[in-house]
Structure formats: C-alpha cells, structure tokens
Amino acid sequence: MPDALLALDGVCKRYGGRTALADVSLAVGAGEALGVIGPNGSGKSTLLNVVGRLVEPDAGRVRLGDADLLALPACRLAAAGITRVFQAPRLNAHLTVYENVALGLYGATGLRRRLLSPVRGGLPPRDHARVLRLLDDAGLAAFAGGTPRALTHFQLRCAELARALAPRPRLLLLDEPTAGFSREERDAFLRILRSARDAATALVLIEHNFELIVESCDRVLVLDAGQRIAEGPPAAVRADPAVLRVYFGGAHAPGV
Structure with a gap:
C-alpha cells in the first residue's frame, strides 16, 4: 500500500526462546x-x-x-497522532470524568496544567465544547463531574475511548475493548467507533469476537x-481453511 498511514516491514520480536x-x-x-x-499467545x-512503542522489536x-516510528519515544505518540485503548481501564481515579477525557487533548504537550489550575481559567471554548x-x-x-469510581465497566471503556478520540x-489502537460487554453495550461501543471512522481515523483493533471484527473492520489479519497466516476482507478470512483450522478449531467460523 504505497500511501499507507501505518506500515510494518519484517517486524520480529522474541522473548527468550519464544517467537512473538x-x-x-x-x-x-x-x-x-x-x-x-488469533489464538492466545499468537502475538x-x-x-x-x-x-x-511499549516493546522494541528485534x-x-x-x-x-514518512516518519520512522521506532525513532519516536512513547511519550510523543499522541503528538504524532497515535492513541490507544488498553485491555484494562486506565483512567485517573483522582480526576473527574470530564478531566480524564480532557487529558486526551493536553497530556502529550504538557498543557494539562491549564485544565487543573483554576488560575488558567479552564479549557479554551473550542476544547471545552469538544x-x-x-x-x-x-x-x-x-x-462529567463525577469520578471514574462511579462508572460501570462499560462506561469506563467508553470514557477511555472518548479520551483516545479527543x-x-x-x-x-484498541486491544480487546469490548471484553465483558453485553450485546447492547457492544453495539453502543461500535457506534462510537463508527464516528471515529467518519473522522478518517484509522483503526487497528484486536478482538476475540469475530462478529465484531466483521462489523467494524475493512480487513482482517490473522x-x-x-506468524501471519491470512489477511484480507472479513468474508475471505472467515472462509480461509488455515484460519478455520488454527483460530476457530473446526469446520466453520461463528455465524457461518
């Protein structure tokens, strides 16, 4: 893909005798x-x-x-345009929900003091509205004015997504963001993701729920x-014999 936003070429990583x-x-x-x-432990x-930038490849x-991402420290990722939702919620329990989302705007630049200091008068109107x-x-x-302690697991994940989109x-980057969700919660989370797609944000999504991948992704990497054993549109990957054997462990994928 000549005009790729993100491109990995020959990336290798080993942990002792195990190839990740x-x-x-x-x-x-x-x-x-x-x-x-992919199965657990697939990389x-x-x-x-x-x-x-949490792991250095071998x-x-x-x-x-056009930039070499490996030359960029992790603390500069947000400024470069990369944000992430981790497997476990990582909101600051000492800040309000509003402040946690607002940190997505300022954490990478050191301007969050504007948010936390009354002397600064709060956020600029445009950022406040966002x-x-x-x-x-x-x-x-x-x-908005409460702390994350008052939120359910689903609400915590939505707050993290809002902060990442800020x-x-x-x-x-999203690492199993809908784990533990009900079907209704999953659908609501997908609606927020689709709004990110409308804003031309690229996504890399790890999920065990293949149906969610089908509903939200253009291509699937297995x-x-x-090792990469398959890549392509969801329908093609769903029917790939190697994927059926390795990932689904049977003759057909869920939902087929």
Missing part, C-alpha cells in the same frame, strides 16, 4: 480499520505494543506516514505463533 512476532509486515491506510485476530498484543521497520461532545456521544454527560488521532 516472526517477520510480520502489514499496511493500514488513512481511515481504514484493520482487525487482528496480537505484542504487535500493538510495538506500534505503541528487527524490522515501522513507519507512520470534551462535552465526546462525553455526550459516549453517554457520559451526566457523569485529540482527533490519525491512528487509534496471526498464529507470531
């Missing part, structure tokens, strides 16, 4: 959603951690547009033991 990623290459275009699936989270290249809009879209407007990222 073996010569993995992929490309994600602006506004595209890539789903990543999915390691892949996201390499892109998220070999390979990672580029964001935070309120994100809270409303996430169904959290009524909880700076209008070019690339959003990993097994650190």
Whole structure:
C-alpha cells in the first residue's frame, strides 16, 4: 500500500526462546480499520505494543506516514497522532470524568496544567465544547463531574475511548475493548467507533469476537505463533481453511 498511514516491514520480536512476532509486515491506510485476530499467545498484543512503542522489536521497520516510528519515544505518540485503548481501564481515579477525557487533548504537550489550575481559567471554548461532545456521544454527560469510581465497566471503556478520540488521532489502537460487554453495550461501543471512522481515523483493533471484527473492520489479519497466516476482507478470512483450522478449531467460523 504505497500511501499507507501505518506500515510494518519484517517486524520480529522474541522473548527468550519464544517467537512473538516472526517477520510480520502489514499496511493500514488513512481511515481504514484493520482487525487482528488469533489464538492466545499468537502475538496480537505484542504487535500493538510495538506500534505503541511499549516493546522494541528485534528487527524490522515501522513507519507512520514518512516518519520512522521506532525513532519516536512513547511519550510523543499522541503528538504524532497515535492513541490507544488498553485491555484494562486506565483512567485517573483522582480526576473527574470530564478531566480524564480532557487529558486526551493536553497530556502529550504538557498543557494539562491549564485544565487543573483554576488560575488558567479552564479549557479554551473550542476544547471545552469538544470534551462535552465526546462525553455526550459516549453517554457520559451526566457523569462529567463525577469520578471514574462511579462508572460501570462499560462506561469506563467508553470514557477511555472518548479520551483516545479527543485529540482527533490519525491512528487509534484498541486491544480487546469490548471484553465483558453485553450485546447492547457492544453495539453502543461500535457506534462510537463508527464516528471515529467518519473522522478518517484509522483503526487497528484486536478482538476475540469475530462478529465484531466483521462489523467494524475493512480487513482482517490473522496471526498464529507470531506468524501471519491470512489477511484480507472479513468474508475471505472467515472462509480461509488455515484460519478455520488454527483460530476457530473446526469446520466453520461463528455465524457461518
């Protein structure tokens, strides 16, 4: 993909004698959603951690547009246009829900003091309006002044997604964001994700729920033991014999 926003070329990562990623290459275009699936231990989270600069690969290249992503420290990711929703909620319990979402606008630049210091007068009107809009879209407007302790698991995940979307990222990384959700909660979370797609934000989404991948992603990458065994549109991946054997462990994928 010549105009890829994110490009990995020959990425390898080993932990002692175990290979987590073996010569993995992929490309994600602006506004595209890539789903990543595979059995436990297949390298999915390691892949996201390499892109998220939490893990240094042993070999390979990672580029964001024309920039060498591996030369960028993790603390500069948000400024470069990459945000992430982790497997476990990571909101600050000492801040309000509003402040947690607003930190998505200022954390990378050191300007969050504007938010936390009354002397600064709060957020500029445009940023204040954006935070309120994100809270409303996430169904959290009524909880803006409270702390995350008052939120359910689903609401915590929605608040984290709102914070990740606050700076209008070019690339959003999501690691099993809907684990433990009901069907209604999953559908509501997907609606927020679709609004991110409308804003031309590219997504890399790890999920065990294949139906959610089908509903939310343009392409699917399948990993097994650190190796790429399939990649393509969801319908093609669903029917791939290697995927059926390795990932689904049977003759057909769920929902077929």
